[in-house]
Amino acid sequence: MNQSICTYSEPIIPGFYPDPNICRVESDYYLITSSFQYFPGVPIFRSRDLVNWTQIGHCLTRRSQLELEGCLSSMGIFAPTLRYHNGRFYMITTNTRSFRNFYVWAEQPEGPWSDPVWLDWPGIDPSLFFDEDGHVYITGPGGFLGDEQAGIYQAEIDMKNGELLTERRLIWTGTGGKAPEGPHLYRIGSQYYLIIAEGGTEYGHMVTAARSERPYGPFESCPHNPILSHRSLGHPVQATGHADLVQAQDGSWWAVFLGIRPAPVPFAGLHHHLGRETFLSPVFWTEDGWPIIGDASEAVGRTGTGNLPADKTPFEETTYHFNQSALPLEWNSLRNLPEECWKLDQERGGLILYGNEATLDDAGSPAFFGRRQQHFHCEASALLEFCPEREAEEAGLTVYMNERFHYEIALTQKAGRRRIIFRRRIGTLWKVEHEADYEANSIILTVKADPKWYEFSYSMPEGPAVPFGRGECSLLSSETAGGFTGVYLGLYASGGGSASSAAAAFRWFRYAPGHLGDS
Ligand code: 6LW
Incomplete structure (x- = not known):
């Protein structure tokens, strides 16, 4: 295989493109991001190499999918998840104008995407996992309402109509960072891995991992947590977190995640105006079977080995x-x-x-x-x-x-x-x-x-x-x-x-x- 060494110190998608989520269908990768009060919503990109991305559409293009009237700025569409199963793409997200969760589906990623299937599922950042045994799980953070404990909750869902098939259960509370959120469940080998964001989306942001032999746990916290964070580093990219993992066809693993670039202005304090941007890093596996993004404390600019181009095509006028x-x-x-x-x-x-x-x-x-x-x-x-x-x-x-x-x-x-x-x-x-x-x-x-x-x-x-x-x-x-x-x-x-x-x-x-x- 034509393997190359790759180092990416720039965002793969620069500018306000936060909460990236990725899936692969054969040799094509698809990536979506949150879009808040902007219309159309949830931009979708395609790439063949994980590095160069072309926007191919939006998941939410009609008012019947995206009602934003009266929506406050920075509310609206929060972190979405994109998954492909049996010939269909599914995109699940929250419209925080009404704080309701829904998914849409499409046979082609360019669309047309279906009308929303509304869910009886609270909170933000819902994610889907299609298990190989036919079960489908919805996973998301809780603790927003009443006296519910903060942490990651999960239930089984029927993707024909969005009905929940089981009770919602707390599966992991994270490592103690504030705002455990943005979870994604994966089955890798014989284990279920849970990747979540903690620390808030600002300068304390991080990614933590846990695993279990069963989808509902008990989950064992990764001893190397956080598996990604720049919080202790004077790195030009800060607030790294909110990651999703993908395996390339050559077997190599990669993570997309958000980060910010405070403007390089001496003695001006930290300010970022380009928004939270999308970055890529190789994922390494430890001998004891845990994923580490980059080298955890420095993910951006890390070198990975895979069938990827060494350079990003420059942006043109x-x-x-x-x-x-x-x-x-x-x-x-x-x-x-x-x-x-x-x-x-x-x-x-x-x-x-x-x-x-x-x-x-x-x-x-x-x-x-x-x-x-x-x-x-x-x-x-x-x-x-x-x-x-x-x-x-x-x-x-x-x-x-x-x-x-x-x-x-x-x-x-x-x-x-x-x-x-x-x-x-x-x-x-x-x-x-x-x-x-x-x-x-x-x-x-x-x-x-x-x-x-x-x-x-x-x-x-x-x-x-x-x-x-x-x-x-x-x-x-x-x-x-x-x-x-x-x-x-x-x-x-x-x-x-x-x-x-x-x-x-x-x-x-x-x-x-x-x-x-x-x-
Ligand atoms: C996203 C959530 C978050 O849904 O910010 O601070 C939200 N946490 O993970 C908007 O990007």
């Missing part, structure tokens, strides 16, 4: 002309954006937005589409044609963490005059930092990012760039803004309090990763 019948898969809206708020101009090319009553300051569905910022160094720009017709109508380019933390450069109308503005919204502080008159019909809006700053500018087509303000990245980080998501680079329009008939036409959008050593 992408220009979107919006001239297809659908938006590219990496574009998302917020919650359930009404259809009348947007369309694609396939003839000329363009994403056309009509502002509604919501603004970027609302936890609603403003006319917004964005894609994730995936690199510390990058540049995003868009050509906008927009003639506001009423006071406070607005359209522009935003760097968006959530409704309370965002920056934008935009065209608007103020006191009857067309103005270009740069605004910063940081919690309860907000200010239009710069504004100027603006006459032309089209404008290029640009934001350039490095690990410390977002620098905004505008230009006429073919004209020079006019610098127009900047904002710190750290103010859009999870440490400042809270929550579980990461920064989006978005295009938006707002009707200034009511629905707008003025079309904001974004003719193109370009995302260019920087090439300053950050992948």
